[in-house]
Amino acid sequence: MRNKIxxxxxxxxxxxxxxxxxxxxxxxxxxxxxxxxxxxxxxxxLPTIELxxxxxxxxxxxxxxxVLIGGFLLTIEHLRLGKFLIGAGAGMGIFGLIINIAEMIYxxxxxxxxxWIIAMAMTMNGGAILLTILxxxxxxxxxx
Numbered sequence: 764m765r766n767k768i769x770x771x772x773x774x775x776x777x778x779x780x781x782x783x784x785x786x787x788x789x790x791x792x793x794x795x796x797x798x799x800x801x802x803x804x805x806x807x808x809l810p811t812i813e814l815x816x817x818x819x820x821x822x823x824x825x826x827x828x829x830v831l832i833g834g835f836l837l838t839i840e841h842l843r844l845g846k847f848l849i850g851a852g853a854g855m856g857i858f859g860l861i862i863n864i865a866e867m868i869y870x871x872x873x874x875x876x877x878x879w880i881i882a883m884a885m886t887m888n889g890g891a892i893l894l895t896i897l898x899x900x901x902x903x904x905x906x907x
Contacts, residue, residue, distance in 0.1 A: 766837040769898040773834025773849060776894035780827030780853065783887040792816045822851040830895055837902045846899050853895035860896065 764770070796816050799805040805812075822829050829852030836845030867876040883889030 764838050766902050769902040770834045770838050772894045772898035773830050776891040777827040777830035779887045779891035849895050849899050853892050
């Protein structure tokens with residue numbers, strides 16, 4: 764079995780997401796859909812954008828279950844799809860986490876952000892997000 768450690772991290776993170784009742788967030792796609800609605804050239808594509816947004820929302824709402832499926836896909840060499848599902852299920856990748864932290868620093872200052880980071884890391888949901896980010900970063904192709 765390939766990617767044993769990332770799979771183990773996905774199992775732990777997925778179970779933690781299920782137990783904590785957390786689900787992913789695809790808010791960036793909501794924002795993209797709102798912006799696209801204001802651009803006249805994109806009006807013909809709005810139904811497609813809405814369909815993609817809703818499909819991703821459904822995946823994200825399944826949270827930990829999607830993370831578990833994504834972790835399994837890592838073991839059978841479907842890395843792109845596995846990483847995508849893990850990110851959708853957890854709702855946050857490393858890029859999203861960095862943006863979230865930067866936004867917190869900008870709006871509330873460094874002290875409040877540090878408190879948020881510590882609180883997030885100590886919750887089951889925060890730990891699960893960190894585990895899934897680590898799993899996505901560690902997953903790689905097999906050496907044949």
